Amino acid sequence: MILLALYCLAPFFLMLSVSLSTEHSLSTGGYSFWPREFSFAAYDYLWAKRFTIGRAYGITIFVTVVGTITNLLLTSLFAYPLSRKDFKPRNVIAFIIFFSLMFNGGLTASYIVWTRLFHIKNTIWALLIPGSLMGGMNILLVRNYFNANIPYSIIEAAQIDGAGVFRIYWRIMLPLSKPVLTTIGLFAALGYWNNWTNGLYYISDTKLYTIQVYLKKLMDSIAFLKSSDIASESAALAYKAFPMESARMAIAIIAILPILLVYPFIQKELVKGLVIGGVKG
Amino acid sequence: MPKIRSEKSSEGHSSQYENILKKNKKSKRLAEFKKTFPMYLMLIPGVIYLVCNNYLPMFGILIAFKKVNFSIGVLKSPWVGLSNFRFLFETKDAWIMIRNTLAYNAVFIILGMAIAIFVALCMAEISNRGIAKIIQPIICFPSMVSAVILSFIVYAFLSTTYGFVNRTFFPDSPINWYATAKYWPFILTIVHFWQVTGQSSIIYMASIGGIDKELYEAARIDGASKFKQIWHITLPLLKPMMTLMLLLSIGRIFNSDFGLFYQVPLGSGLLYNTTQTIDTYVYRALLELNNVGMSSAASVFQAIIGFLLVILSNALVRKIDKENALF
Numbered sequence: 001m002i003l004l005a006l007y008c009l010a011p012f013f014l015m016l017s018v019s020l021s022t023e024h025s026l027s028t029g030g031y032s033f034w035p036r037e038f039s040f041a042a043y044d045y046l047w048a049k050r051f052t053i054g055r056a057y058g059i060t061i062f063v064t065v066v067g068t069i070t071n072l073l074l075t076s077l078f079a080y081p082l083s084r085k086d087f088k089p090r091n092v093i094a095f096i097i098f099f100s101l102m103f104n105g106g107l108t109a110s111y112i113v114w115t116r117l118f119h120i121k122n123t124i125w126a127l128l129i130p131g132s133l134m135g136g137m138n139i140l141l142v143r144n145y146f147n148a149n150i151p152y153s154i155i156e157a158a159q160i161d162g163a164g165v166f167r168i169y170w171r172i173m174l175p176l177s178k179p180v181l182t183t184i185g186l187f188a189a190l191g192y193w194n195n196w197t198n199g200l201y202y203i204s205d206t207k208l209y210t211i212q213v214y215l216k217k218l219m220d221s222i223a224f225l226k227s228s229d230i231a232s233e234s235a236a237l238a239y240k241a242f243p244m245e246s247a248r249m250a251i252a253i254i255a256i257l258p259i260l261l262v263y264p265f266i267q268k269e270l271v272k273g274l275v276i277g278g279v280k281g
Numbered sequence: 282m283p284k285i286r287s288e289k290s291s292e293g294h295s296s297q298y299e300n301i302l303k304k305n306k307k308s309k310r311l312a313e314f315k316k317t318f319p320m321y322l323m324l325i326p327g328v329i330y331l332v333c334n335n336y337l338p339m340f341g342i343l344i345a346f347k348k349v350n351f352s353i354g355v356l357k358s359p360w361v362g363l364s365n366f367r368f369l370f371e372t373k374d375a376w377i378m379i380r381n382t383l384a385y386n387a388v389f390i391i392l393g394m395a396i397a398i399f400v401a402l403c404m405a406e407i408s409n410r411g412i413a414k415i416i417q418p419i420i421c422f423p424s425m426v427s428a429v430i431l432s433f434i435v436y437a438f439l440s441t442t443y444g445f446v447n448r449t450f451f452p453d454s455p456i457n458w459y460a461t462a463k464y465w466p467f468i469l470t471i472v473h474f475w476q477v478t479g480q481s482s483i484i485y486m487a488s489i490g491g492i493d494k495e496l497y498e499a500a501r502i503d504g505a506s507k508f509k510q511i512w513h514i515t516l517p518l519l520k521p522m523m524t525l526m527l528l529l530s531i532g533r534i535f536n537s538d539f540g541l542f543y544q545v546p547l548g549s550g551l552l553y554n555t556t557q558t559i560d561t562y563v564y565r566a567l568l569e570l571n572n573v574g575m576s577s578a579a580s581v582f583q584a585i586i587g588f589l590l591v592i593l594s595n596a597l598v599r600k601i602d603k604e605n606a607l608f
Contacts, residue, residue, distance in 0.1 A: 109341025
């Protein structure tokens, strides 16, 4: 088991080690698990490039925060009427969600809908909306939580006191369902932070690169230069202009760092998510 | 009501009564409306999103039966029947991508279940809870990073000039990993399990945790060895969960992890033979080859088969264990 844990950790350690090595030691000795010559040069390079990287970082943070909050609002707003037994169309609407979980038009169709109908290519919306704003599974999860954990008598009492639907939702349902909202919120945030496909499909404007897309393009350019004729002078020049081997790994490291910071919380949710998911409404 | 109406003498009385009833009904309806209307309002944002994100693309499958010409618009483009599908299945790509998708999924499902259960069993045997509490987060962490980060990690190992593997094991005759297709079934399988093992074992850990401890105690008193306890108690009790997991993954057997098959091999064209899956083909045909017809044909093929498989697997889940059926 300890071996397995090491096996899971080692690759991250290799990245860290490469990012802390000097360029010289990498080109002579290759990547290794312990820096042969220790240096922070890669991180100095990041600091020098802080405007490009910082921008990508900022956009990622913006998208993660706005996306997660919107996701939570949309999901809980949708789940509440579904949980009310006195709301008659709830079965029809639940079916609409089920169906969207089982059948989808596929990438080509949604790509054409988003780009040709809504023209979201190269806008911030492309990073926020397609595929990630509201998940059918989460709606069912929250609905089940509402049903199982919030007694209907509380709602009835509030109704007698004259509270309207929105008031009940805002003042009773949301505060009482913090555990489930934390769970789906954390996973939504993780999803936004790690999302690189929306950037790949819809973004070509470098100003809108998220950190993941930035990393992806960095990898692309390296693969391209490697495949093109290195002997040709322009390619060699372009290759030199690219961040060093160590700097590349350093960027990847700072893209993982925020995940590492919230990981203790997510880790608890991994198990709890299962428990909540297991409660049937 | 008809009884009251038939009595002439109390006509005036009854109409008054009816009026009150009507008013009551009206105010009841008004109250009902007042109560449900905000709920409809709450549904609006979500419904708009569902329509845009899920239901419009469902109609988008019609694209697969058209010869799309964006200059005259998707709606006006001519219908071509099944010819997109015919073209697709005449290519060698169709065979390669279906074979790869199914083969990788078969390995991932069967081997994945064995590994996940093995890890869960080992975790359950660690008597020191403190150590278990440290190990569990560590083995789950790889599933937290994106496919892009994953591709950096794999590159650190496999880069031809600097990569750890070439420098350590093949310093004299470095292997060009990103140009040799035959290694990739193994590489992708290792990478996949590196990423998902921790997370997929959690569900079995939870099931094992729920097993009554007295069963083991009774078995120990009867002299059953550790292995026998696992074989005769733990595994049979895990069977429902295994079946459920198996059926759920069969519903997704035509889908693949786009990041793993596209980004981790760095989209290398030399590796198509062993890395192309339906998802990567759909993406490549759409955005790299600009061939909307082929892309939508493959995408619709995947969507329809996937739909049928989900229905089928759900029907099976329902038969075995009604509680866990999705619908």
